[in-house]
Amino acid sequence: MYQRNFKFACDLIRRLRRICDGTSSTILEPLCGRPLGIKFNPVTCDLYIADAYFGLMVVGRNGGPAKQLASSAERIPFRFTNALDIDPNTGVVYFTDSSMYFQRRQYPMLIESGDRSGRLLKYDPRNKQVTVLRRGLAFPNGVTLSKDKSFLLVAESDSRRILRFWVEGESVIYSPQPFAQVAQFPDNIETDRNGDFWVALNTKRGNDKTDLVAVKLDGSNGNVLDVLEGNKQNALDSVSEVEEHGGYLYAGSPVQPYVVVIKA
Known part of the structure; x- marks a missing residue:
């Protein structure tokens, strides 16, 4: 389906290619960077x-x-910038900072500690301001806007739940509502063309017959519509994102050097 790839972007102008290119070392992550959430603005084509x-x-x-837009909010540096989504109507970027104390390479400690210092934020390119929308989240991870842009979903990984934040105009209601509870750690969330949501279940694959690696949630009430089963295959180890497009599911993982393509 896809025959080749090429380098489109990098995190730093003075990136040390000899050290950073192709490395999976967590020790080098603070030096080389570690992109997690990526998304194009469909209007401007900015990534x-x-x-x-x-x-x-x-x-x-x-x-x-890449140009750095923000590295802190309310004078508190980001420690674990994680996922994002973009409102194409306003250009506003919604994103998560998973912890105020732990970096990505320390995520096992984040989980074990029960840390609840994560934040949901927004960046407005019109005034270049970052606003904290919600504090005190337990490992906030994936974030996505609903199809009609009326609400945001945020995966709170350490609580194994999906939270809904209603959006009114350009304001976000700061008090979230529970949208769904999942059996394993939710990672990224993607909105499909029908307005439903695919939630990747990144860790703690079950030993039961189902071996769930992702669930599809009804966009109106959070009920489970479909599941993606791993069938004990290593190819679907630590799935971090599932996106549906053109009749196929595309599953990515931070520990595998490829994308799994499955007919939906």
């Missing part, structure tokens, strides 16, 4: 990047080195 160490960044439509 926004949530880098775990360098914060919120952007690359123009022609690619090249």
